[in-house]
Amino acid sequence: MQWIDIGANLTHDAFDLDREAVIAQAHEAGVMQIVVTGADVAGSAMAAELARGHPGRLFATAGVHPHHAQQFEPTQLPALRALLGCAQVVAVGECGLDYFRNFSPRAAQLRAFEWQLQLAADSGKPLFLHQRDAHEDFIAALRAWGARLPRAVAHCFTGGERELDAYLALGLSIGITGWFCDERRGAHLRSLVGRIPVGRLMLETDAPYLLPRDLSPRPASRRNEPRYLPHIGEAVAHARGETVEYCAAHTSAHAQEFFSLSKPGAPKAAI
Numbered sequence: 001m002q003w004i005d006i007g008a009n010l011t012h013d014a015f016d017l018d019r020e021a022v023i024a025q026a027h028e029a030g031v032m033q034i035v036v037t038g039a040d041v042a043g044s045a046m047a048a049e050l051a052r053g054h055p056g057r058l059f060a061t062a063g064v065h066p067h068h069a070q071q072f073e074p075t076q077l078p079a080l081r082a083l084l085g086c087a088q089v090v091a092v093g094e095c096g097l098d099y100f101r102n103f104s105p106r107a108a109q110l111r112a113f114e115w116q117l118q119l120a121a122d123s124g125k126p127l128f129l130h131q132r133d134a135h136e137d138f139i140a141a142l143r144a145w146g147a148r149l150p151r152a153v154a155h156c157f158t159g160g161e162r163e164l165d166a167y168l169a170l171g172l173s174i175g176i177t178g179w180f181c182d183e184r185r186g187a188h189l190r191s192l193v194g195r196i197p198v199g200r201l202m203l204e205t206d207a208p209y210l211l212p213r214d215l216s217p218r219p220a221s222r223r224n225e226p227r228y229l230p231h232i233g234e235a236v237a238h239a240r241g242e243t244v245e246y247c248a249a250h251t252s253a254h255a256q257e258f259f260s261l262s263k264p265g266a267p268k269a270a271i
């Protein structure tokens with residue numbers, strides 16, 4: 001079976017001592033391709049550099065997470081634009097709105113989000129979206145841009161039925177993480193996940209965050225890794241009433257199509 005992790009923060013310093021081993025172990029576990037999340041401009045450049053060293057296996061996003069929106073200056077836009085011109089950079093993000101923590105003021109978040117929606121419209125690269133406790137503003141921004149935006153995925157979906165239906169109606173794809181495996185916080189997701197059509201569902205670890213709570217044995221470090229993606233996939237398959245093989249196949253096929261992932265050993269020509 002082959003899986004694709006569409007969101008792993010592999011440039012995080014939690015991986016500084018053994019990053020290459022983590023990538024190799026993911027591969028051994030059947031996680032054939034990984035999209036490395038960029039959360040600010042410097043981190044996006046690091047993600048692109050890491051992906052460059054693993055053609056066809058690792059890819060990157062380039063963007064600014066809402067937590068970092070306040071530090072995001074217009075002078076940084078050309079650097080993001082340049083990264084989005086790299087073949088291994090396959091999406092704009094992660095970007096969006098997070099009113100749960102409000103690490104950046106809402107006005108700064110909205111401004112940074114708008115800039116990145118513009119980058120997506122200009123580059124044609126898909127959006128890797130983050131939203132927490134900001135549903136109304138988030139939906140309003142996406143609606144305002146409408147058909148000018150390329151395709152988009154709501155990463156780490158943890159919302160309820162109303163949010164899911166609104167996302168699906170807007171044409172978004174949905175990313176499911178190990179949050180799903182949390183017996184308390186993820187319970188509602190297990191009854192909702194069957195509403196996501198084949199061809200709109202992708203899987204992600206969000207490593208090193210969100211270690212699946214029901215993983216056994218649990219690593220003492222509590223660090224999540226892309227090699228645990230099949231564990232999430234099994235839980236999702238079970239809740240959807242699908243075989244694990246079918247779930248791996250359709251989520252991987254959608255990820256490859258969504259991010260236009262090149263095959264290992266056949267990196268796309270630079271744009």
Ligand SMILES: [Zn+2]
Pocket residue numbers: 094129130131155156
């Ligand atoms: Zn996120």
